[in-house]
Amino acid sequence: MPLFQWNQEYSVNVGQLDEQHKKLVEMINTLDNSMKSGDRIETIRVILDELLDYTAYHFETEERLLVQYGYPRVENHRKEHDALSWRVLDLRTRFDSGAGVEAKEILDFLTDWLKNHILFSDKQYGSFLNSKGLK
Numbered sequence: 001m002p003l004f005q006w007n008q009e010y011s012v013n014v015g016q017l018d019e020q021h022k023k024l025v026e027m028i029n030t031l032d033n034s035m036k037s038g039d040r041i042e043t044i045r046v047i048l049d050e051l052l053d054y055t056a057y058h059f060e061t062e063e064r065l066l067v068q069y070g071y072p073r074v075e076n077h078r079k080e081h082d083a084l085s086w087r088v089l090d091l092r093t094r095f096d097s098g099a100g101v102e103a104k105e106i107l108d109f110l111t112d113w114l115k116n117h118i119l120f121s122d123k124q125y126g127s128f129l130n131s132k133g134l135k
């Protein structure tokens with residue numbers, strides 16, 4: 001059973017962003033599988049880096065579209081992204097320094113955050129972007 005199962009409930013009804021969310025889900029599950037199968041820490045670190053890089057890239061894409069189409073709550077949305085980014089950076093720093101943070105903790109935190117963020121924040125911009133002609 002994958003850690004994160006994407007389904008239609010998570011759709012924000014904008015193709016490009018749904019595709020990026022699905023890619024994030026896929027990367028989350030890849031990292032989870034890597035940990036479960038006991039991969040070396042170096043491998044886990046590489047996959048974690050890719051996931052965090054892609055998360056940052058995805059946030060940039062969303063924010064650029066929200067600015068471009070004049071989404072009224074863009075600043076709030078950006079703040080949510082920033083808060084997650086800082087929190088993950090902190091966890092990542094403590095993971096790297098061996099200060100009692102496990103990769104699994106970062107993965108679980110990011111997964112929970114993403115599920116909630118898509119369902120309660122991202123879905124709010126969907127109909128707005130649709131009304132501006134973006135699908």
Ligand SMILES: [Fe+2]
Binds near residue numbers: 062
């Ligand atoms: Fe978002």
